[in-house]
Amino acid sequence: MSAPRKTRPAVHAPLPHDSSERHVRGDALYVDDLPEPRDLLHAFVRLSERAHARILRLDVGPVPGSPGVAAVMTASDLRHGNAIGPAFPWDPVFADGTVEYFGQSLFAVAADTVENARRAAQRAVVEYEDLPAILTIEEALAQGSFVLPTEVMRRGDPPAALARSPRRLSGRLHMGGQDHFYLEGQVAMAIPREGGALHVFSSTQAPTEVQHLVARTLGKAYGEVTVEVRRLGGGFGGKETQAALIAVIAAQLADRTGRPVKLRLDRDDDMLLTGKRHDFLVDYDVGFDGAGRILGLDLVLASRCGISADLSGAVNDRAMLSADNCYWLPHLSVTSHRCRTNTVSNTAFRGFGGPQGVMAIEWVVDEVARALGKDPLQIRRRNLYGTRTRNTTPYGMRLDENPMPAILSELERSASYAARRKQIAAFNAASRFSRRGLALTPVKFGISFTATHMNQAGALVHVFTDGSVQLSHGGIEMGQGLHVKVAQVVADELGVGIDRVRVMATSTEKVPNTSPTAASTGSDLNGKAAEAAARNIRRRMARLAAGHLGGRPSAAVFEGGSVRIGRRAMPFAAVAKLAHVERVSLSSTGFYRTPLVHWDRGTFRGRPFYYFAWGAAVSEVEIDLLTGEYRVVRVDILHDCGGSLNPAIDRGQVEGGFVQGMGWLTTEELWWDPKGRLATHAPSTYKIPACSDVPEDFRVTLRLDEGNRLPTVRRSKAVGEPPVMLAISVFHALKDAVAASADHRASPRLDAPATPERVLLAVEELRQRLAAPPPETSR
Amino acid sequence: MSPAGPVPEHGPRARSRISLIVNTQPRELLVDPWKTLLELLREDLGLTGTKHGCELGECGACAVLLDGDLALSCLVPAVECDGRHVTTVEGLRDGPELHPLQAAFADHGATQCGYCTPGMLVAARWVLDRNPSATREEIAEALSGQLCRCTGYLQIYEAVESAARVLRGEPPSPPRLPAADRSVPDDAR
Ligand code: FES
Ligand code: FES
Numbered sequence: 017m018s019a020p021r022k023t024r025p026a027v028h029a030p031l032p033h034d035s036s037e038r039h040v041r042g043d044a045l046y047v048d049d050l051p052e053p054r055d056l057l058h059a060f061v062r063l064s065e066r067a068h069a070r071i072l073r074l075d076v077g078p079v080p081g082s083p084g085v086a087a088v089m090t091a092s093d094l095r096h097g098n099a100i101g102p103a104f105p106w107d108p109v110f111a112d113g114t115v116e117y118f119g120q121s122l123f124a125v126a127a128d129t130v131e132n133a134r135r136a137a138q139r140a141v142v143e144y145e146d147l148p149a150i151l152t153i154e155e156a157l158a159q160g161s162f163v164l165p166t167e168v169m170r171r172g173d174p175p176a177a178l179a180r181s182p183r184r185l186s187g188r189l190h191m192g193g194q195d196h197f198y199l200e201g202q203v204a205m206a207i208p209r210e211g212g213a214l215h216v217f218s219s220t221q222a223p224t225e226v227q228h229l230v231a232r233t234l235g236k237a238y239g240e241v242t243v244e245v246r247r248l249g250g251g252f253g254g255k256e257t258q259a260a261l262i263a264v265i266a267a268q269l270a271d272r273t274g275r276p277v278k279l280r281l282d283r284d285d286d287m288l289l290t291g292k293r294h295d296f297l298v299d300y301d302v303g304f305d306g307a308g309r310i311l312g313l314d315l316v317l318a319s320r321c322g323i324s325a326d327l328s329g330a331v332n333d334r335a336m337l338s339a340d341n342c343y344w345l346p347h348l349s350v351t352s353h354r355c356r357t358n359t360v361s362n363t364a365f366r367g368f369g370g371p372q373g374v375m376a377i378e379w380v381v382d383e384v385a386r387a388l389g390k391d392p393l394q395i396r397r398r399n400l401y402g403t404r405t406r407n408t409t410p411y412g413m414r415l416d417e418n419p420m421p422a423i424l425s426e427l428e429r430s431a432s433y434a435a436r437r438k439q440i441a442a443f444n445a446a447s448r449f450s451r452r453g454l455a456l457t458p459v460k461f462g463i464s465f466t467a468t469h470m471n472q473a474g475a476l477v478h479v480f481t482d483g484s485v486q487l488s489h490g491g492i493e494m495g496q497g498l499h500v501k502v503a504q505v506v507a508d509e510l511g512v513g514i515d516r517v518r519v520m521a522t523s524t525e526k527v528p529n530t531s532p533t534a535a536s537t538g539s540d541l542n543g544k545a546a547e548a549a550a551r552n553i554r555r556r557m558a559r560l561a562a563g564h565l566g567g568r569p570s571a572a573v574f575e576g577g578s579v580r581i582g583r584r585a586m587p588f589a590a591v592a593k594l595a596h597v598e599r600v601s602l603s604s605t606g607f608y609r610t611p612l613v614h615w616d617r618g619t620f621r622g623r624p625f626y627y628f629a630w631g632a633a634v635s636e637v638e639i640d641l642l643t644g645e646y647r648v649v650r651v652d653i654l655h656d657c658g659g660s661l662n663p664a665i666d667r668g669q670v671e672g673g674f675v676q677g678m679g680w681l682t683t684e685e686l687w688w689d690p691k692g693r694l695a696t697h698a699p700s701t702y703k704i705p706a707c708s709d710v711p712e713d714f715r716v717t718l719r720l721d722e723g724n725r726l727p728t729v730r731r732s733k734a735v736g737e738p739p740v741m742l743a744i745s746v747f748h749a750l751k752d753a754v755a756a757s758a759d760h761r762a763s764p765r766l767d768a769p770a771t772p773e774r775v776l777l778a779v780e781e782l783r784q785r786l787a788a789p790p791p792e793t794s795r
Numbered sequence: 796m797s798p799a800g801p802v803p804e805h806g807p808r809a810r811s812r813i814s815l816i817v818n819t820q821p822r823e824l825l826v827d828p829w830k831t832l833l834e835l836l837r838e839d840l841g842l843t844g845t846k847h848g849c850e851l852g853e854c855g856a857c858a859v860l861l862d863g864d865l866a867l868s869c870l871v872p873a874v875e876c877d878g879r880h881v882t883t884v885e886g887l888r889d890g891p892e893l894h895p896l897q898a899a900f901a902d903h904g905a906t907q908c909g910y911c912t913p914g915m916l917v918a919a920r921w922v923l924d925r926n927p928s929a930t931r932e933e934i935a936e937a938l939s940g941q942l943c944r945c946t947g948y949l950q951i952y953e954a955v956e957s958a959a960r961v962l963r964g965e966p967p968s969p970p971r972l973p974a975a976d977r978s979v980p981d982d983a984r
Contacts, residue, residue: 030972032901033904033906033907036900036902036904036906037893037901039901039906039909039912040897040900040906040912040916041844041884041888041897042842042844042845042883042884042885042887042912042913043885046910048843049837131827131829196944197942198944199848199854199856199910199911199944199945200910201848247909248908249846250910252944280847282850283848283850283851283854494908495909495945496907663972663975664904664970664973665904666973668904668907668950670973671946671949671950672907672946673947676944676947698853699851699853699854699942700853704942704944705947706940707935707938707939707941707948707951708935708939710935710948710949710952714947714949715974716973717973717974717975718974718975
């Protein structure tokens with residue numbers, strides 16, 4: 017391969033993904049590709065066909081008579097409990113007595129083939145008695161149906177500020193959810209091992225959680241269950257808690273039959289059974305002055321959580337904490353309703369509530385600008401946080417840095433914002449059936465788990481006597497390039513080439529008690545833990561080298577595969593061999609806990625984030641006024657990666673995250689029918705971006721300055737989630753184009769996702785609104 | 796199909812004996828009537844490079860070449876493959892050397908989770924086999940059925956274009972790094 021795999025030092029170098037060569041050969045193994053053990057059984061899960069109903073009869077009697085069946089299991093077979101909720105005790109493995117959403121798991125069958133398991137499952141008889149179902153946020157709000165209590169975060173005196181404000185606007189925005197659509201669906205294989213132990217291969221972002229839930233539902237000790245993860249074919253948050261259900265079912269059936277069991281969900285079943293990004297309803301009341309300065313804001317966020325809390329508490333908290341985005345809001349109230357509905361329990365999705373919070377405030381700022389007839393960029397800039405004053409977030413965290421004014425200026429210049437504004441106005445004036453729109457939106461995203469205790473990680477490094485290195489850490493490789501980044505850190509710490517460092521599969525056997533790989537923290541946490549482990553070994557080796565070469569251990573330099581003190585050097589492998597002879601350990605664990613973070617959920621005050629990642633994007637779109645169809649003409653991104661561990665990987669995260677965010681806000685529409693059945697449960701109807709949807713001109717710049725001012729791993733910054741929110745610029749560009757259809761005389765009503773149909777309706781609504789006589793009162 | 800076609804062993808649900816050529820190797824096997832080519836490859840031949848993405852013909856993860864044409868193996872009944880040639884990701888390279896497309900995908904960051912990669916490579920091979928000077932539009936057209944949830948596609952385009960250069964006997968294009976802006980520190984710095 018032509019890429020410079022041995023570049024030294026490894027950190028900050030654009031090295032390829034550690035599995036890229038295996039990916040292209042087709043021999044990178046995912047759970048479903050592992051050699052199947054003898055006697056393997058395949059499981060199938062039968063799903064409910066009602067949104068809310070009493071189960072009058074669930075007769076699985078005919079199932080065992082079907083060919084190849086080894087076991088069938090319902091809620092009553094789970095002797096050690098049926099609840100696998102991650103944070104709150106509920107989330108049943110199988111429906112018990114009632115079904116709470118269309119697509120909920122009823123029971124599972126294990127048989128010799130998937131086909132036989134599926135056929136057998138259809139033999140069961142299910143009879144329901146329908147119960148009233150709450151399907152939408154509006155219904156849940158009207159009926160007071162919540163999974164968790166409503167929370168309020170407040171600063172200043174919003175009612176007084178609103179009353180004082182010269183101008184005031186209120187309105188409502190709806191934004192849809194999003195299916196993860198990881199290309200590799202949910203899958204697990206559980207293998208009974210000797211003495212009652214169980215080995216589980218799971219496509220999960222949270223191996224420790226899977227271990228705990230498998231053990232608990234089997235009445236086993238955690239130590240009897242091992243969970244191993246080589247890689248995921250995509251996760252995006254969808255395999256944080258949702259993978260547990262699949263693993264638990266496979267483990268239950270394996271324990272019951274004494275045989276290995278694999279459960280791989282079909283795409284439809286996956287989309288029906290597992291949770292998604294929360295959809296939100298936003299109500300706002302904003303007060304501002306003639307210059308567009310926001311003086312007071314009352315924001316109400318209501319989200320559809322589905323049947324259970326799952327991670328909805330933390331997701332909605334983050335939405336609240338992200339609702340300031342980059343803006344100084346002196347008098348602010350954010351109310352968050354966590355609605356319980358008879359739909360699948362919504363869950364983590366890249367951004368974890370952040371995108372919804374940012375979308376809400378960006379909409380409000382845009383509305384203020386349109387009410388004043390100003391360019392939204394001007395109003396965005398006017399409301400930015402300051403650098404020395406006006407720089408405390410509503411939850412009382414002072415910003416250590418505020419690069420946003422600089423980022424906006426740089427991007428405005430590099431993307432020729434002002435010139436293109438003019439060009440677009442000219443284009444729109446001359447065009448009959450097309451309109452172009454332009455929008456620049458900023459992103460600030462807090463890095464850390466808001467649950468402070470989760471900000472920890474472990475690693476295990478072995479050096480062998482030939483100088484080769486094995487690295488295990490608690491993070492999951494799901495495509496984001498975590499493994500190569502952590503290996504880069506270890507390679508540099510030990511001064512060996514990256515090709516000497518082998519990253520082992522993630523396993524609870526190697527590194528226990530880990531946090532999920534989530535919240536963009538993968539390389540921050542695991543990189544630091546691995547660095548600590550490698551540093552321990554290096555210190556021991558430095559002492560040995562000093563004894564051998566003379567000089568002080570602290571003077572030892574590990575570089576280029578050798579250890580040097582002054583002018584004398586010896587190969588790294590020779591020091592390793594020496595260690596063995598001298599009976600010095602070449603293995604070490606490492607541990608890291610993020611400093612500074614603290615958070616009081618009771619008062620919504622503290623420092624929930626170690627630092628922030630920043631970025632901004634300018635998008636230009638063109639809509640067709642006759643069809644609502646549109647294309648993304650050009651996108652310019654400037655994104656802050658601190659001292660990027662690997663700019664090639666980070667580029668992929670920025671581009672991929674942006675396109676995924678664009679899908680959320682444009683083409684990806686989840687649609688439930690009146691019976692509460694998800695109608696868009698396959699790629700034929702649920703449209704993630706295809707290669708033809710990529711912006712025609714797509715320019716990504718990483719802002720690499722002196723690096724994170726906090727001592728993160730090699731001064732890097734997390735990059736997994738923040739780029740998703742850059743796509744909010746596409747949505748606002750579409751809104752701008754719709755506004756252009758009425759010469760910017762009024763602000764369009766446009767909900768997300770802005771499908772071509774919605775764009776068309778928005779154009780039409782605007783036309784009718786402007787044709788109608790003006791309303792009597794306006795606020 | 797071979798002259799006799801697949802031979803049912805006994806009864807309508809019985810297995811049929813078929814012979815086909817997979818990645819230049821002749822294979823002969825008994826297949827269940829409901830099996831797809833995807834299942835035959837993965838389960839009967841152990842060629843797990845080709846992936847299950849949707850089994851509905853809508854994601855492209857299972858793409859293979861069937862008699863040189865792009866086919867979604869999740870939609871092709873295995874019994875219909877009697878006498879036909881199948882090329883999968885495992886058959887793209889010829890010996891230990893990676894096919895230029897494979898090398899380019901690895902070098903250009905065109906794989907993240909890698910799950911779409913085998914299908915994407917096969918589809919790209921299909922377009923370049925036909926037209927080594929395919930434009931980006933033609934590449935986009937040919938890859939339009941291949942979904943990738945991770946990359947945002949740009950690096951995939953760049954990889955295909957670089958491989959096309961190699962196949963035309965030109966030097967590969969170097970991996971494009973993101974532009975880096977180290978310019979103005981903000982006023983607080
Ligand atoms: S698995 Fe065949 S197209 Fe998706
Ligand atoms: S690399 Fe993950 S789906 Fe394409």
